[in-house]
Amino acid sequence: MINYDVDVAVIGGGPAGLAAAVSAREHGAKNVVILDRNSWLGGILPQCIHDGFGVEETGTSMTGPEYAEKYIEMAKKHGIDVMKGTMVLQFNKKLEITAVNKKGLHKIRAKSIVLAMGCREKTRWNVMIPGNRSSGIYTAGVAQAFINLYNIIPGKNVVILGSGDVGLIMARRLKFEGANVLGVVEILPYASGLPRNVVQCLDDYDIPLFLNYTVTCIDGKERLEQVTIAQVDDKMNIIPGTEKKIKCDALLLSLGLVPENELASDVGIEIDTVTGGPIVNQYLETTLAGVFACGNCLQVYDTVDVLSADAKNAGKNAAKNLTIQKEDKKISAKIVPGKGVRYVVPQRLSECERVHLTLRVEKPQESSMLRVIAGDKELLKKRLPWVNPANMIEIDVNIPSDTIAFMQSLEVTLDDH
Amino acid sequence: MKNFQVAIIGGGVIGSAIARELSKYKLDVVVFEMGSDVASGASKANSGVVHSGINSAPSSLKARFCVEGNKMFQSLADGLGFPVRWVGKCVIAKNEEELSELKRLKQVGMDNSVPGLEIKDGSEINESNVSCHAALWVPTAGITLPYEFTIALAENAAENNVKFLLETKVTGLKKQKNGFLIKTTKGDFNSEIVVNAAGLNCREIVSMLEEPDFQVYPCRGEYLILDKKYRSLVNSMIYPVPVKELGVLGVHITPTIEGNILLGPSAEFIDDAEDKRTTKEMMKTLLKEAREIIPAIPDKAVINAYSGMRCKLASLKEGGWADYQIEEGKQTPGLINLLGIESPGLTAAPAIAKEVTKMISQSIKLKTKNNFKSRRVKGKRFSEMTPQEQSILIKKDDRWGRIVCRCEHVTEAEVIEALSNPLGARTLSSVKYRCRAGMGRCQGGFCTQHIVRIMEGQFNIDVKDMKLKSPDSNLFYGRTREVKDD
Numbered sequence: 053m054i055n056y057d058v059d060v061a062v063i064g065g066g067p068a069g070l071a072a073a074v075s076a077r078e079h080g081a082k083n084v085v086i087l088d089r090n091s092w093l094g095g096i097l098p099q100c101i102h103d104g105f106g107v108e109e110t111g112t113s114m115t116g117p118e119y120a121e122k123y124i125e126m127a128k129k130h131g132i133d134v135m136k137g138t139m140v141l142q143f144n145k146k147l148e149i150t151a152v153n154k155k156g157l158h159k160i161r162a163k164s165i166v167l168a169m170g171c172r173e174k175t176r177w178n179v180m181i182p183g184n185r186s187s188g189i190y191t192a193g194v195a196q197a198f199i200n201l202y203n204i205i206p207g208k209n210v211v212i213l214g215s216g217d218v219g220l221i222m223a224r225r226l227k228f229e230g231a232n233v234l235g236v237v238e239i240l241p242y243a244s245g246l247p248r249n250v251v252q253c254l255d256d257y258d259i260p261l262f263l264n265y266t267v268t269c270i271d272g273k274e275r276l277e278q279v280t281i282a283q284v285d286d287k288m289n290i291i292p293g294t295e296k297k298i299k300c301d302a303l304l305l306s307l308g309l310v311p312e313n314e315l316a317s318d319v320g321i322e323i324d325t326v327t328g329g330p331i332v333n334q335y336l337e338t339t340l341a342g343v344f345a346c347g348n349c350l351q352v353y354d355t356v357d358v359l360s361a362d363a364k365n366a367g368k369n370a371a372k373n374l375t376i377q378k379e380d381k382k383i384s385a386k387i388v389p390g391k392g393v394r395y396v397v398p399q400r401l402s403e404c405e406r407v408h409l410t411l412r413v414e415k416p417q418e419s420s421m422l423r424v425i426a427g428d429k430e431l432l433k434k435r436l437p438w439v440n441p442a443n444m445i446e447i448d449v450n451i452p453s454d455t456i457a458f459m460q461s462l463e464v465t466l467d468d469h
Numbered sequence: 470m471k472n473f474q475v476a477i478i479g480g481g482v483i484g485s486a487i488a489r490e491l492s493k494y495k496l497d498v499v500v501f502e503m504g505s506d507v508a509s510g511a512s513k514a515n516s517g518v519v520h521s522g523i524n525s526a527p528s529s530l531k532a533r534f535c536v537e538g539n540k541m542f543q544s545l546a547d548g549l550g551f552p553v554r555w556v557g558k559c560v561i562a563k564n565e566e567e568l569s570e571l572k573r574l575k576q577v578g579m580d581n582s583v584p585g586l587e588i589k590d591g592s593e594i595n596e597s598n599v600s601c602h603a604a605l606w607v608p609t610a611g612i613t614l615p616y617e618f619t620i621a622l623a624e625n626a627a628e629n630n631v632k633f634l635l636e637t638k639v640t641g642l643k644k645q646k647n648g649f650l651i652k653t654t655k656g657d658f659n660s661e662i663v664v665n666a667a668g669l670n671c672r673e674i675v676s677m678l679e680e681p682d683f684q685v686y687p688c689r690g691e692y693l694i695l696d697k698k699y700r701s702l703v704n705s706m707i708y709p710v711p712v713k714e715l716g717v718l719g720v721h722i723t724p725t726i727e728g729n730i731l732l733g734p735s736a737e738f739i740d741d742a743e744d745k746r747t748t749k750e751m752m753k754t755l756l757k758e759a760r761e762i763i764p765a766i767p768d769k770a771v772i773n774a775y776s777g778m779r780c781k782l783a784s785l786k787e788g789g790w791a792d793y794q795i796e797e798g799k800q801t802p803g804l805i806n807l808l809g810i811e812s813p814g815l816t817a818a819p820a821i822a823k824e825v826t827k828m829i830s831q832s833i834k835l836k837t838k839n840n841f842k843s844r845r846v847k848g849k850r851f852s853e854m855t856p857q858e859q860s861i862l863i864k865k866d867d868r869w870g871r872i873v874c875r876c877e878h879v880t881e882a883e884v885i886e887a888l889s890n891p892l893g894a895r896t897l898s899s900v901k902y903r904c905r906a907g908m909g910r911c912q913g914g915f916c917t918q919h920i921v922r923i924m925e926g927q928f929n930i931d932v933k934d935m936k937l938k939s940p941d942s943n944l945f946y947g948r949t950r951e952v953k954d955d
Contacts, residue, residue: 053856089875139872150856154867157860175912177773182747185775187937187944197918198945204921204932205946229949273743274941301946314910 054158058083058133060370061149061162063140063315066095067356068347068363069168070123075367076166077130081374085133085160087140087151093127094120095170096193097356099200102221108357119356142318147342164342164370167316167330168363171348173218174307176270181213183270186277192218192306199225207302211279212236213267217245217354219306224253226304234298235260237267237281239288242416244308244442246354267303268295276301311349319343326395327351333384333400334407335369336362344370351397351410354444362410385461392420392466394441401462404453408446413466416440422447425463426455439466473499473632474833476651476660478639478674480507482615482818483810484666485623490822492629493843494835499660500623500631501653503638505939506894508619508902510668512815514745514777516692516723516731519553519611520813523560523578523586524711524718530793532581534817534824539609541819549621550847551614552726558610558706559594561601561762570710571605578607585609598702598763610706614726615815616902620890622818625845627891629838635894636940639667642677644801662829665806669742669780672808679800683808686781687742688717688789690734691751693759694773695766697728707762712736716781716789718812720758727908732759732766734777738785747774782809793817795824803832850904852878873923874916876909884923895930898938 059081062073065088076084092098097105100116107113114122127134138153149160173191190198190206196218198204208231212219215238223233236254241264243250254261262281268290269280283294311328313321322331322339329350330338337344346359346366353359385401389411396411409424417439424432424447432449439445451462475491477484480502491498504510519542525531546553562568571588578586585608591601627633634655641652648661665674675681695702708721717736724730732755752774760766782791791809798804805828807821814821829835851859851869863870868882887903888895897913900906900920907913907920921944924930935944 053860089872137871139875139878141878152859152863152870152872154863154870156863156870157856172911173914175914177912180749180752180771180774182749182752182774184746185938187942191914194914194917198921199949202918202921203949205949206944208946268749269746271746273745274937274939275943 054156056085056158056160058085058160058162059374060084060164060166060367061160062086062166062168062367063149064088064095064168064170064347064349065090065093065134065136066168066170066347067097067120067123068170068349068359069166070094070120070127071360071363072166072168072344072346072367072370073132074123074126074130075364076371077132079368079371081164081371083133084130085135086127087135087138087149087160089137089139091137093124093134093136099193099197101200102225105356108355109360140315142315144319145340164344164373166366166370167313167338167343167345167349168347169312169315169349171309171311171352174305174310176305179307181267181270184272186270186272186275188272188276188302189270190302190304192216192222192304195302195304196222196225199229205229205231207300207304208232209234209300210302210304211267211281211298211300212304212306214238214306214308215243215245215250215261216306216308217249219304220245220249220253222304222306223259224257227257227259233257233259234300235262237262237265239264239266239284242440246442247440266290270303276303279303309348309352311352313349316343316345316349324395324399326389327397329397331399332397333402334398334405335402336366336398337369337373342373344373351395354442358410358444358446365408387462387464390425390463390465392417393464396464401451404451404455406448406450408448409464411445411447411464412441413439413445414441417466421467421469423465423467424449425465426451427460429455431455431462470656471658473497473658473660475499475662475664475829476501476649476658477664477666479666479668479670480504480623480633480635481510481666481668482508482512482619482622482815483668483807483821484664485619485626486818486822487664487666487825488626488631488633489622489629490819490826491829492626492631493837493841495838496833496835498626498631499658500626500633501637501639501651502633502635505636505896505936506899506902507623507633507892508616509939511777511780511811512619513616513902514692514775515615515690515812515815516721516734517612517615517725518706518723518815519613520816521558521578521607521609522581522583522813523574523605523607525577525581525813527577527580530795531813531817534793534820535813536581536583537820537823538813538816538818542611542613542816545819546613548843549625549845551617551621553611553613554726555609555611556705556724558607558708559596559599560605560607560708560710561599562603562710564602567710568603571603574710575605583607583609595704596707598765599707612706612724612726613815618815620902621845621847624891625842628842628845633892635892639674642674644678644803648803661803661833663804664825665804665808666810668810669778671780671806675798675804675806678804679798682799683782683794684784685742685809686738686784687740688779688781689737689739689745689776690717690779691737691747691755691776692731692733692774693752693755693771694775695730695732695770696772699730699766699770700724700728702730702763702766709762714788715785716783716791717779720755722759722762732756736779736789738781742778745776745778747776779811780809781811795821797828805829851880851883873919874906874909876911876915877905879904879906879916881923884920885927888924888928895924895928896936896938896942897944
């Protein structure tokens with residue numbers, strides 16, 4: 053066992069981990085280490101060769117590798133230790149991390165830990181698609197890795213199930229490589245990826261989008277040969293007689309992302325069943341003191357720009373955690389999603405102050421009213437012209453210290469008026 | 470043309486068990502397997518149960534080989550390094566009428582010399598989630614990993630010089646003076662004896678030599694797999710009383726070695742033996758029937774589905790039950806047929822192998838090898854080692870320090886070991902079934918690219934030739950653009 057002591061250990065060297073590590077250094081942490089299981093930094097970014105990264109953050113549109121490079125340079129400049137090819141096996145309540153790499157087993161004792169493990173893609177089995185277990189079925193991100201990192205073509209006649217952003221981007225990418233993209237199939241009445249991606253990746257290339265459709269059977273005793281798609285009603289039940297068979301040799305799945313939190317739940321950190329990420333307070337601190345969470349393992353973000361901004365907060369707070377004397381938390385109120393709201397992060401409030409909330413709504417809606425309510429007090433009321441589950445909403449809300457006495461929990465709601 | 474003394478057609482659990490048994494003797498043995506690995510058919514897709522012998526009529530071959538095989542399992546597992554756990558089984562009765570069926574099963578079991586059988590009151594069983602009127606407790610029933618068992622048998626046979634020819638389909642058989650001419654997709658071979666262990670294709674093999682006097686009725690069984698989170702739902706296997714009219718045991722709840730729970734199998738007689746599709750309707754039915762035993766199974770507990778195909782010699786009309794047929798060809802001496810080897814075939818395999826060896830000894834004098842390796846060297850998995858063991862290994866070979874499959878904590882060294890198997894099986898599934906890479910939550914999302922790189926870089930496999938599981942299950946169509954070396 054090789055032993056180290058560090059101020060802040062960041063688990064995961066993707067965009068969130070890099071931003072958090074840089075921010076921790078900027079806010080006074082001396083020894084910061086990033087642990088990443090891959091042989092590279094940047095997480096998923098190196099395979100995201102399309103542009104659009106960093107527009108909100110810097111005003112410049114970058115590709116994934118360019119965006120990653122920017123942060124890798126910063127990490128270098130700040131003298132952040134990087135352990136690549138290093139897999140964290142577990143950590144305990146004393147914040148001792150056990151990790152493994154080709155040099156051996158490592159024990160890293162950290163004063164703060166930042167979780168930035170990212171997410172994984174949902175598979176065929178998350179939605180239980182019946183049929184054969186053929187080859188040629190890939191999650192969109194895996195197909196993207198094969199094409200963009202290794203120049204390998206996973207299919208020539210492709211159907212994509214799910215209209216998440218990776219799926220939309222892969223539709224266009226496969227078209228560029230000469231593949232026949234036969235359609236994107238989406239069970240919901242609207243695309244689940246960003247509207248701009250629907251336009252730029254499907255409409256511009258005449259790729260059909262089948263809304264209210266799903267894949268009902270996979271055929272192909274060895275390689276995939278055909279999928280059956282069928283229309284669903286508003287309760288998501290298949291409408292008999294609407295089945296269409298599509299000959300294809302590849303099925304890409306873009307069914308959504310699942311935060312990776314096995315390390316967190318193993319040590320007993322509470323997980324929000326809706327976001328799939330740890331329950332955090334406004335400092336992005338989890339239910340285990342000294343452990344912070346950011347990036348897609350906290351909640352799945354729309355853009356890297358917003359993700360990085362939040363991750364910087366996690367890094368800053370992890371650094372502050374080293375210097376502030378832990379006073380007894382004054383309060384611990386819940387922030388809960390109310391009518392029309394699917395989730396809110398953070399889920400806990402530890403102090404009354406100006407708080408940054410991120411949330412998603414349950415369904416697309418024209419003009420609506422977002423409210424933050426404490427008991428019978430309305431803390432914020434904001435009209436939103438148009439909302440969509442695919443677009444994360446960010447709001448800052450002032451929570452005056454006198455509210456807390458009356459407050460059981462803080463509720464965020466969305467109403468028609 | 471290569472001459473063999475014994476040619477085994479089929480690398481399922483039966484063919485592999487026979488190969489392993491014969492590898493104890495000075496014999497030239499070959500196994501022809503049309504799939505890309507052993508355990509490609511029914512041997513991979515079943516309940517993984519080591520049966521006790523309470524379900525087959527006394528004096529049947531099924532009963533005899535099941536009971537004998539069961540007794541051989543523990544020492545085989547110890548020697549060959551595959552897992553077996555004696556979790557026991559409860560056959561449950563919901564009412565007085567079913568209780569009489571339990572009594573009948575107990576009697577059958579006792580006639581078959583199955584030890585320890587006990588009928589318990591519903592309140593006495595060690596299963597808090599199961600409510601029933603009464604249960605037959607069968608302590609000698611166990612669970613194993615069927616693919617690991619088959620792979621262990623085959624690899625040990627290969628280490629003892631049995632030749633395995635994968636992706637080799639037998640296309641013709643001809644009786645000659647001193648044996649058989651065997652035509653395959655990989656060329657022609659001669660052998661003195663042919664063992665027909667072709668499973669569902671056993672009739673096709675017989676028909677190459679004589680007119681078969683039997684039919685094969687494929688019967689599909691679908692399964693659902695529950696997440697490991699729900700492992701505590703049961704302690705032992707829970708079976709309903711058998712479905713008599715189908716000749717099957719009914720939808721049961723089986724814990725697996727890995728900690729998942731299986732629900733199934735269904736029983737559906739179908740025409741196409743190759744049609745192993747799972748269906749939405751059956752998924753619903755399985756869940757419904759399993760809930761009649763354990764009402765507490767949530768929808769979201771289901772994380773995967775698969776199906777296997779039974780090789781039945783009796784049709785639905787005939788009641789679905791027929792005994793094994795293990796005998797020489799009616800008009801073809803030297804052809805040993807193993808027909809209708811369905812459940813409890815996995816359990817029976819080691820005993821059937823002994824029987825077939827005895828049959829072969831009547832025409833070939835068997836001499837034992839002095840250098841037979843009865844044990845298969847199978848190290849612990851990285852994830853099962855103590856930190857000290859892990860450190861020592863990494864120091865010796867740093868590939869033990871690189872985790873390739875993050876869900877199951879499988880290292881590069883283990884992936885390479887899996888790909889270096891003595892059978893030469895090199896599919897993605899071959900890796901998965903040997904070291905578990907790709908079997909976890911992400912279903913290969915993270916590790917597939919790394920395994921592909923290892924196949925390419927260290928085993929010189931062209932990306933176009935990489936396969937998921939079978940000869941035509943290619944993974945890729947090649948490169949987006951070929952890089953030319955200057």
